Amino acid sequence: MADLCNDDGAARLAAKIQDFWRKRGFDVDVEMRPEGFVSTMRSARTDVRSDMVNGMPRRVVMAEA
Numbered sequence: 001m002a003d004l005c006n007d008d009g010a011a012r013l014a015a016k017i018q019d020f021w022r023k024r025g026f027d028v029d030v031e032m033r034p035e036g037f038v039s040t041m042r043s044a045r046t047d048v049r050s051d052m053v054n055g056m057p058r059r060v061v062m063a064e065a
Contacts, residue, residue, distance in 0.1 A: 007032070010046040017050065026057035 003009045014030040021028040029051040038045045051058060 004048075005041070005043070005045045007034070007046050010048050014048050017048070021057050025060055027059040028052055028057045 004013045010032045014032055017030050018028055031049050033047045033049055035045045035047050037043070
């Protein structure tokens, strides 16, 4: 299973989320936030944060004129 908590995994996950919603006509802002060492995980962690509300995008992509 791929590690989605390291920098590479978080970047892949962020790209998948943006691509998924872009194909459905939504604009989602996704960012990665390094959180540093987490003692319970015994490693560093990178979080993926978005501007979605309850897992749903807030902005529709505007059609090009």
